[in-house]
Amino acid sequence: MRKILLIGMGPGGPDFLTVQAIDALNRATVFFLPDKGAEKAELREVREQICRRFITRPEIRFVTIDIPQRDAPAGDYRATVDDWHAQIAARYRQVLIDELPDDGCGAFLVWGDPTLYDSSLRILDRLRADGLPIEYEIIPGISAVQVLTARHRIPLNRIGESVTITTGRKLGAAHHAAEDTVVMLDGDETFAKIDAGDTYIYWGAYLGMADEILIAGKLADVASDIQRVRREAREAKGWIMDAYLLRRSDGGA
Ligand SMILES: C[S@@+](CC[C@H](N)C(=O)[O-])C[C@H]1O[C@@H](n2cnc3c(N)ncnc32)[C@H](O)[C@@H]1O
Structure with a gap:
């Protein structure tokens, strides 16, 4: 079964990574980079620094996932976010199937801690509920x-x-x-x-x-x-x- 690691990377730079997060970085072979189109070069650079500094295995790949823009909330905020998550989940599903072998281990580097104001976990839950056979692990980060x-x-x-x-x-x-x-x-x-x-x-x-x-x-x-x-x-x-x-x-x- 495909395995996904949601790795908390802390809120600012490589110094915040835990030992557990560094170990997790070295278990994954495919790194998924959600791209909302608006991520600033400086924030991308933080992720790159982390990868350069801590990943020691040579055979890794980076795969960008284009994230659709969220519609401006028209009335029901939750419904708008729910629709948006459904669109993101569809993208994730396709990319995970295409890019991660059946028994592969992929990772997302999540800003801060993955359980605080971050949707990655909800989207993986949604994919599982929709029948995609994946398991996942959360590596806590400093928020x-x-x-x-x-x-x-x-x-x-x-x-x-x-x-x-x-x-x-x-x-x-x-x-x-x-x-x-x-x-x-x-x-x-x-x-x-x-x-x-x-x-x-x-x-x-x-x-x-x-x-x-x-x-x-x-x-x-x-x-x-x-x-x-x-x-x-x-x-x-x-x-x-x-x-x-x-x-x-x-x-x-
Ligand atoms: C989408 S939430 C993600 C929170 C993240 N998962 C965490 O554990 O910190 C983004 C918000 O977190 C806060 N935040 C994240 N990193 C920050 C930083 N380095 N400095 C100040 N605020 C930060 C800001 O309020 C920002 O609007």
Whole structure:
């Protein structure tokens, strides 16, 4: 049976790979590279660096999978994403059948951790449910959340408290943050639109990369700085990846 490894590669560069991930890189013979058409050269370079640095077996191949563009959500967000996943699954199915021998081992290098805001796992599940005989393994990776808290030298949770992980879209719809909230996938600077109250923000962009930027402080004081720095950085590099933790300041640790 075909085997697929979803290898968590961490959120920024080769230094984040675990020993398990390096071993997995050397078990696969075919590397699938999903291409959304918009991936920046710098991000592709990170994947290439990882492969160059850690793969020691000579007989490997790279296969690009063209990913269709997602339609703009018209009303039902979930239905739009579901349709898009069905189209991606169809592409994956064809490429896996064409490019991976029946008993072959292929791999996807997944940004951060494969179980956090990433669809690769759902798409493989869908293929299996549709009858494609594949098995898969997930190699956990360090997520952007872990690098964010490590760089700011803060615990992710306060003693005995819970943490919400959400998206800019969800935070925007809620108009306020739960007690401790990590926000990812926020292209709309939602932190600047919610009720700041006595909330602190710990913000990071390009975490783990050479251009990493960190800003922390009372949201009301630093929101406009973050917006300015964020826009300048995105303008200069042509892309940005950022995440932040919102924490109500009640004196808890
Ligand atoms: C599609 S999600 C993938 C998350 C990934 N699976 C993980 O475990 O970190 C992409 C979002 O993760 C966050 N992210 C990923 N890498 C990042 C980085 N190096 N610096 C800042 N944020 C990052 C951003 O919020 C970005 O919009």
